[in-house]
Amino acid sequence: MMPPDGPSPDFWAEDPPRPPAPPEPDAAERWLDEGAGPMVRPYVMTSGRTEPSRGTFDLITLVVAVGVEPDTTIGLGPEHLAIIRLCQTVMSVAEITGHLDLPVATVRVMLGDLLDKGFVSLQEPEPEADMHDIRIYKAVIDGLRAL
Amino acid sequence: MVSGPSRRNTPAGGVRARRLPTAVKIVIAGGFGVGKTTMVGTVSETQPLRTEELLTDRGVGVDDVEGVERKDTTTVAMDFGRITMRDEYVLYLFGTPGQKRFWFMWDEVALGALGAVVLADTRRLSDCFPSVDYFERRKTPFVVAVNCFEGAKRYDLAEIQMALNLGPRVPVMLCDARRLDSCKEVLIDLVLHAMKYRGLSEEAQPQNA
Ligand SMILES: Nc1nc2c(ncn2[C@@H]2O[C@H](COP(=O)(O)OP(=O)(O)O)[C@@H](O)[C@H]2O)c(=O)[nH]1
Ligand SMILES: [Mg+2]
Numbered sequence A: 001m002m003p004p005d006g007p008s009p010d011f012w013a014e015d016p017p018r019p020p021a022p023p024e025p026d027a028a029e030r031w032l033d034e035g036a037g038p039m040v041r042p043y044v045m046t047s048g049r050t051e052p053s054r055g056t057f058d059l060i061t062l063v064v065a066v067g068v069e070p071d072t073t074i075g076l077g078p079e080h081l082a083i084i085r086l087c088q089t090v091m092s093v094a095e096i097t098g099h100l101d102l103p104v105a106t107v108r109v110m111l112g113d114l115l116d117k118g119f120v121s122l123q124e125p126e127p128e129a130d131m132h133d134i135r136i137y138k139a140v141i142d143g144l145r146a147l
Numbered sequence B: 001m002v003s004g005p006s007r008r009n010t011p012a013g014g015v016r017a018r019r020l021p022t023a024v025k026i027v028i029a030g031g032f033g034v035g036k037t038t039m040v041g042t043v044s045e046t047q048p049l050r051t052e053e054l055l056t057d058r059g060v061g062v063d064d065v066e067g068v069e070r071k072d073t074t075t076v077a078m079d080f081g082r083i084t085m086r087d088e089y090v091l092y093l094f095g096t097p098g099q100k101r102f103w104f105m106w107d108e109v110a111l112g113a114l115g116a117v118v119l120a121d122t123r124r125l126s127d128c129f130p131s132v133d134y135f136e137r138r139k140t141p142f143v144v145a146v147n148c149f150e151g152a153k154r155y156d157l158a159e160i161q162m163a164l165n166l167g168p169r170v171p172v173m174l175c176d177a178r179r180l181d182s183c184k185e186v187l188i189d190l191v192l193h194a195m196k197y198r199g200l201s202e203e204a205q206p207q208n209a
Helices: A010-014 A025-031 A041-045 A078-086 A093-100 A104-116 A134-145 B005-009 B036-043 B100-110 B122-138 B157-163 B180-197
Strands: A062-065 A120-123 B022-030 B049-054 B075-085 B089-097 B115-121 B142-147 B172-175
Touching: A062 A078, A078 A093, A078 A104, A093 A104, A093 B049, A093 B075, A104 A120, A104 B049, A134 B022, A134 B075, A134 B089, A134 B180, B022 B036, B022 B100, B022 B122, B036 B075, B036 B089, B036 B115, B036 B180, B075 B100, B089 B100, B100 B122, B115 B122, B115 B180, B122 B142, B122 B157, B142 B157, B142 B180, B157 B172, B172 B180
Parallel strands: B022 B089, B022 B115, B115 B142, B142 B172
Antiparallel strands: A062 A120, B049 B075, B075 B089
């Protein structure tokens, strides 16, 4: 089914594999522009989705891989697997984007997939309204003094 | 939006039930070249990382994939570092570019932040005006740390306080972002200030409502 506002996920599957030949020089310049970075791939990885299916994924939401090691046959891409590998130790969303060199929006979408499938567990940060727990402040001061 | 930590923590299938730490963050703001990246690097226990957002990510739908070619793309980079605390807390420091056009990013970083350090360079004091404005308006507790660059005229801290039109309770201090002890002092002062600001100081002064 074709959603009115864009190609269906099949769009990507039906797209013939692109030849490795470089694009026309004019376009190459645009793609390789310093600021452009990973422009196309993120959309492919997320099948064009820009919002995660679940979760808000603050930059400091902590993520850890849980459960069994997934195998590659269940619709996870290499980047999903890379996230699972990274999150064998607890990692913030910001750290995941930094390590994988992917834009935050892309990582959020992939984390939504992993949460849906039960491969990661999250710890959301304290909501702003709850910044009144004195233990946080004391722990931070002690941690800073110990540096 | 945010569900309780323990509920969120239960892994699907209950394979591993382990308490995750809670992350807190401090924002390091200020103009270009003022020492944000330096400060993050000085205190971070790990190699600082950077996270990038595409400005054109905002509101781009799937059908815009082709349109991307035409778009002016800009990435905004934020440096961040990490300090692991006892009691299951992790502190993240985000060095955030101060220009107004990046405010969409600030909203995200400032939300739920413990507080902010506004770095100032007396040779270009006006560069930190947007940061000061932002945190004042948002009611995020902040301190102003004045980096002492070589060749910069030494100002009295009270003069800077006046020039920035800061309330008398906003701490202003000198700092050297390259030195750990100096950064520690600034950050500890910020946390103490944030406690007071939120009515949490040792004396438990009730905040003037
Ligand atoms: N003298 C002095 N130089 C500094 C200080 N902090 C940073 N610098 C230098 O200023 C330059 C810009 O710093 P940087 O951290 O990249 O600034 P940013 O643009 O705010 O991230 C670098 O060459 C630093 O070594 C400081 O406290 N004192
Ligand atoms: Mg920088």
